[in-house]
Amino acid sequence: MVKRGIKHLMGIPGGSIMPLFDALYFAEEIEVILFKHEQGAVHAAEAYGRISRRPAVAAVTSGPGATNVVTGVANAFMDSAPLIVLTGQVPTSMFGRDAFQETDIVGVVSPITKFAYLVKDPSELVPAFNTAYEISMMGRPGPTLLDLPRDVQLASSTGGDGYMRVNYEKFMPPMPNKEDILKAVKLLLEAERPVILVGGGAYWSGATNEVLVLAEMLGAPIVSTFPGKNAIPHNHPLYMGPSGMHGRLEADAALANADVILAVGTRFSDRTVGRFKELADKKIIHVDVDRSEVGKNVKPSVSIIADAAIALREMISYLPNGMKRNEEFLTWLKWIRARFEEALEKWEREFTSFAPWKVMKILRRIMPPDSITVTGVGSHQMWAELHWDVYVPGTFLTSAGLGTMGFCVPAALGAKLAAPDKPVLCIDGDGSFQMTMNNLSLVRDYNLPIIVVIFDNRALMLVKQWQIYMYSRRIIATEFSHRPDFLKIAEAYEIEGVRPSTYEEIGKAVEWALRNNEPIIIDVTIDNDKDIVLPWVKPGDWLTDAVKPPGMEDVELIWRR
Amino acid sequence: MAEIVLKFVNGADALARIMDVVRRAKVVVMSANVMKSSDAYDMTMSLSGNIEELRWLAAKLERLPEVMEISVVERG
Numbered sequence: 001m002v003k004r005g006i007k008h009l010m011g012i013p014g015g016s017i018m019p020l021f022d023a024l025y026f027a028e029e030i031e032v033i034l035f036k037h038e039q040g041a042v043h044a045a046e047a048y049g050r051i052s053r054r055p056a057v058a059a060v061t062s063g064p065g066a067t068n069v070v071t072g073v074a075n076a077f078m079d080s081a082p083l084i085v086l087t088g089q090v091p092t093s094m095f096g097r098d099a100f101q102e103t104d105i106v107g108v109v110s111p112i113t114k115f116a117y118l119v120k121d122p123s124e125l126v127p128a129f130n131t132a133y134e135i136s137m138m139g140r141p142g143p144t145l146l147d148l149p150r151d152v153q154l155a156s157s158t159g160g161d162g163y164m165r166v167n168y169e170k171f172m173p174p175m176p177n178k179e180d181i182l183k184a185v186k187l188l189l190e191a192e193r194p195v196i197l198v199g200g201g202a203y204w205s206g207a208t209n210e211v212l213v214l215a216e217m218l219g220a221p222i223v224s225t226f227p228g229k230n231a232i233p234h235n236h237p238l239y240m241g242p243s244g245m246h247g248r249l250e251a252d253a254a255l256a257n258a259d260v261i262l263a264v265g266t267r268f269s270d271r272t273v274g275r276f277k278e279l280a281d282k283k284i285i286h287v288d289v290d291r292s293e294v295g296k297n298v299k300p301s302v303s304i305i306a307d308a309a310i311a312l313r314e315m316i317s318y319l320p321n322g323m324k325r326n327e328e329f330l331t332w333l334k335w336i337r338a339r340f341e342e343a344l345e346k347w348e349r350e351f352t353s354f355a356p357w358k359v360m361k362i363l364r365r366i367m368p369p370d371s372i373t374v375t376g377v378g379s380h381q382m383w384a385e386l387h388w389d390v391y392v393p394g395t396f397l398t399s400a401g402l403g404t405m406g407f408c409v410p411a412a413l414g415a416k417l418a419a420p421d422k423p424v425l426c427i428d429g430d431g432s433f434q435m436t437m438n439n440l441s442l443v444r445d446y447n448l449p450i451i452v453v454i455f456d457n458r459a460l461m462l463v464k465q466w467q468i469y470m471y472s473r474r475i476i477a478t479e480f481s482h483r484p485d486f487l488k489i490a491e492a493y494e495i496e497g498v499r500p501s502t503y504e505e506i507g508k509a510v511e512w513a514l515r516n517n518e519p520i521i522i523d524v525t526i527d528n529d530k531d532i533v534l535p536w537v538k539p540g541d542w543l544t545d546a547v548k549p550p551g552m553e554d555v556e557l558i559w560r561r
Numbered sequence: 562m563a564e565i566v567l568k569f570v571n572g573a574d575a576l577a578r579i580m581d582v583v584r585r586a587k588v589v590v591m592s593a594n595v596m597k598s599s600d601a602y603d604m605t606m607s608l609s610g611n612i613e614e615l616r617w618l619a620a621k622l623e624r625l626p627e628v629m630e631i632s633v634v635e636r637g
Contacts, residue, residue: 106574111581115626118574135626165570166626292620295613
């Protein structure tokens with residue numbers, strides 16, 4: 001780990017991982033960051049890896065320590081994030097005897113890791129770590145796990161450096177096939193309404209600039225998936241926002257009415273496109289580094305297995321300058337955007353407390369453009385999907401694929417650890433916050449001054465929204481009591497706590513924290529009778545069926561010219 | 562019908578990972594045979610199912626680092 005330049009290790013020790021932690025006692029180069037729950041350590045390591053663009057390490061003990069990492073590992077797998085987890089294991093002599101804290105963790109995480117390996121021989125230890133590290137980052141990133149029996153940790157090894165025998169070549173993206181590139185260019189040249197759909201893969205490829213150049217040449221609107229928000233600066237005039245279940249209406253309209261979709265680094269999640277049937281009528285160019293994503297959900301007209309930035313650069317080289325733009329289509333999309341903003345202004349008057357999107361806009365205005373933003377999971381996350389503007393690619397972290405409540409606090413701590421000079425904002429909900437708030441002690445323990453804003457509606461609001469609209473208002477197990485008082489939680493962790501009454505007070509609290517480099521918890525009361533996240537494409541619906549906010553009933557998302 | 566023929570390393574743990582991928586595909590495993598060779602394991606699976614699904618399964622298996630080689634033999 002020292003040779004790899006690893007500076008932090010996040011985790012919790014226990015019997016089976018004690019030899020590793022004991023070795024860390026002598027490794028001055030690595031600071032051990034002690035979490036309060038293993039799930040928190042893994043979310044933090046994932047966020048650290050996403051910010052630093054290389055895998056971070058979490059280490060835990062066997063049994064419950066290991067099973068507590070499962071959610072974090074699955075989260076990193078679904079969002080294609082680099083991560084290495086080291087789990088302690090009972091001694092090899094005890095295998096299969098149901099020893100104290102014995103769990104077959106490699107068996108448990110097998111479907112949710114890029115690589116998982118039980119090290120039975122001490123000579124394999126260093127090669128296994130090297131392999132786990134490289135595979136985690138090669139091609140499409142993902143989590144790896146090494147299970148380390150206690151006797152293997154204690155043994156001396158002459159194994160030296162090197163790598164394990166596995167197939168590395170497959171993770172090196174092939175160069176794009178020229179014939180496929182030309183086919184794609186032909187489709188783009190013939191398109192009347194081309195749209196670029198950007199996924200999280202575009203960020204990992206570093207393809208932001210290529211996407212923007214291509215969009216400008218084609219005059220094509222850019223739509224993103226939720227993770228793809230992290231790849232595009234939102235102030236670019238061609239960016240329409242994320243599409244899908246809680247996407248922007250102009251993005252839904254762009255994608256639904258495109259005749260050619262250039263999809264870059266995305267798996268065509270149902271969450272992004274609603275349903276797949278209507279996509280069959282469109283010509284789709286699918287660029288992805290992972291062959292198994294192509295044709296999984298949507299059959300493309302052209303598939304290009306390659307690194308996204310390289311493939312897009314190739315396309316750009318074949319496209320002529322001064323191409324005709326469909327200004328009418330773009331104007332229509334911008335009109336939908338204007339109607340959406342107008343509707344929000346009117347809708348805001350119905351809120352007796354805070355309108356969630358207005359809180360987002362205030363936070364965005366005050367937080368520096370390159371600050372890091374993390375969200376939890378719930379209605380606040382959907383408001384952030386809709387209204388949080390990312391200015392600098394790589395600064396927005398959310399749990400998109402797995403939708404893990406509790407992601408925000410530990411991920412924000414991990415992000416702050418990776419980038420101590422950048423302000424880190426955690427936009428959380430009260431339900432999500434309560435799942436991992438025990439990790440807040442790290443704020444003072446390790447001087448990690450994060451800003452936490454809780455959208456506090458005292459409910460599992462997104463689930464309640466489904467109960468209201470899809471289960472005939474049968475509200476069950478989604479409403480919380482007033483307990484606990486989050487200001488007292490803040491006090492317990494020696495963090496400033498504020499419950500603002502006005503938008504101005506929210507702004508002032510954030511400004512105070514930024515100015516003084518201090519942590520703060522801001523408890524923003526949201527009326528849970530009004531907190532219905534719209535627009536909303538219900539599960540199984542098509543993008544044009546989106547339920548729109550009040551005042552937009554006359555706006556159709558179907559292009560009729 | 563198709564046969565997926567693959568060569569993998571890392572023994573039973575890798576085999577379990579392979580079967581975890583197969584479990585999630587919409588195919589029926591008609592037969593599976595695994596033999597240890599000198600430096601790896603050779604596996605042949607006969608599968609029935611939609612050919613697109615079988616190709617997708619092969620692409621998914623190909624992602625496993627333990628899988629050194631893989632091919633799909635389509636039959637009828």
